Amino acid sequence: MTQRITIDPITRIEGHLRIDVEVDNGSVQKAWASCTMWRGIETILKGRDAREGWVFAQRFCGVCTTVHAMASVRAVEDALQLEIPANAQYIRNLILIAHGLHDHIVHFYHLSALDWVDITTIPNANPARAAALVDRVSNWTGNSHHELEAVQNKVKGLIASGQLGIFANGYWGHPAMRLSPEMNLILFAHYLQALEFQRKACQVVGILGGKTPHIQNLAVGGVMNAINLNSLATVNMDRLGMLQGLLQDLVPFVQQAYFADVCLLGASYPEWFRYGRGVANYLAVPDLPLDAKATQFDLPGGVITNGGLASIRPINDWKDQPIRAAVAEDLTHAWYVGGVQAPWKGKTDPNYTDFHEDGKYSWVKAPRYDGAPMQVGPLANILVGYASGHPLTRKWTDAAFTKISSVNGPKVAAADMQSTMGRYLARAIRSAMLSDLALKHWQLLTDNILKGDDTTFNPPQFPQHEVFGVGMHEAPRGTLSHWVVVDKGTFSNYQAVVPTTWNASPRDERGIPGPYESSLLGNPVADPEKPLEVLRTVHSFDPCMACACHTLDAKGRQIAEVKVL
């Protein structure tokens, strides 16, 4: 018997994702990803001053504000071939690192952990045993028996009150929930602790960005932060000390709690290294530039095709010509007018038709790289780094593999990373790397200032003719690129090719599905009324509409609809 499940939230944060799957014998046979909200943002940017594009771009989305601001200024700088000072690179890098850590922490604990953690078993846990268990993988200070007991008591109180509130909607007791009560307790204790640490990451962004969300310190040509060690109102030793303190608080949580938790999760759910592979072409762009000219980067970029790490073609810097020629957006199955378009010539003219699975069915365009769909995100980031022998990537990836097998988990190799659990693990590995890099880039900034360099801005000069630029950023959800055409200082075209567009891509003119769609094939579904396993795989990509995949809308209506075909 084939059943059709439609998961379609109505009112959710920043974008509405609908997933349709056909399930036969407990396994997904076909899948469609559809974005049900239109963003005409690009239309709004046309005709605007190129220096202020970033202010609008960071309102594309409420959660990923910083990344769009950054891609926008980089796009205009690329068009002008404008270098920015080293201090500006480091300040931007610190903001991006802190934003990335914040985003990854929130994704794991607050947006997706409860797909794996059943909080209703926590009252049955033995806190002493839980503390002993987690001690084997982590020396995090928040794991004491007493700490865990206190969390257990909070959960007992919550359950006894009968008012589970936001926790009422979980798939509690689902057969796919298989963690011991002790593991559930450990992960939920860190869920609560994570609230404090994501706040610290926000503070880092706020100190350098002037405000968060919506940083205020960017400019085409650098940053607006004034550096003066003798002034109270600028970046001075006091501010730098404050930043260092926050980063030093943040790093242990990421490396000892978050990283260890995901290793424990992987060890406990080994079968999830087999599901969810999907599109095995990967794209990552280099990021965290180390010099004014952006010739060296701390995160490597590259393209991997058909899952073979040996196939890697490195992308050494943002001037890479092949990527500029390779990216195009296919509109065959998207609600727009047009066929296949290069971003600089891209148009965003709506043509809504309702959901037709063989016709148009999504507001998301289908980006293609040399005609092929690509998966982007931390997994692409880690695979590219691993394939190119990047030392920091190797260090943390190998540490993860060792940790997983040390707690009776499966023997994981790089190939197993191409899976639902691999995407979780890659995000944790990337976070551990970013925490090392946070302290490194803080040091680079401090050393450069102490050397006497206080420049942060090179003024832009706009030519009297048309120029083309692309701004690249390896964002928390993957490769982000803004493509701009600037004519006499104003935008004559603007297209953003965002990570969720790559991953949530609909089919293309050849009928080839995008990463979400193909990752769901073969995914188990134990109970069609409660498609928890589908959510696990979709959430592993960290859809920008992550919150879109909860199971109830504001009026309490069940949103997973099942039809027998």
Added chain:
Amino acid sequence: MKSGASHPRVSIVGLGNVLLGDDGFGCLVVEVFRCEYECNPEVEIIDLGTPGLDLTPYLHGKQLVVIVDAVTADGNPGTVRTYSESDLIDCRTQLRLTDHDPGLQESLAQLRLAGSAPSEIIVVGVIPQSCAFGEGISKPVLAATSPAVESILRLLRERGFECRKRRHPEQPKLWWIFDSTSTPGPARREPAAHVTGSR
């Protein structure tokens, strides 16, 4: 923060997407309030856009949070209403902040469990006419700006937080809105004053 920077005890938060017509009401109101009134450093005034769960850090440990937003409720567009936290829970089926309410509900629930929820939270809501992309704010909702600003003022004063009318009001930075706050018109084309790139 480590170096003893002052911790605001009160947050006046504007929520909404400024590019979605009346949904940007909250951002507009907090900016107008900030420009017209001066508060002590214990009061933080901030436009948070549509942060979803990223709202959590801004609610953490506060004595009072006032949220200004568009709300979906029965009534005429432009009607301003205030809601307490219990209203938010009790009226959940009728009242819903446009689009991003799960962030508020879930942020609050997490903080309550972690023991750092705000002591009091009040929503100043406006009933929108239209939250469509790039349309700008509607006349009835624009006219609700002053009543909403007055509501914030009253809420703060009733609780003993000082607010002084600025002798020289600042010009609100409403870069996303149209020519001026009083005459919605075509989208502005000249660069906003604060982002011109000159220093």
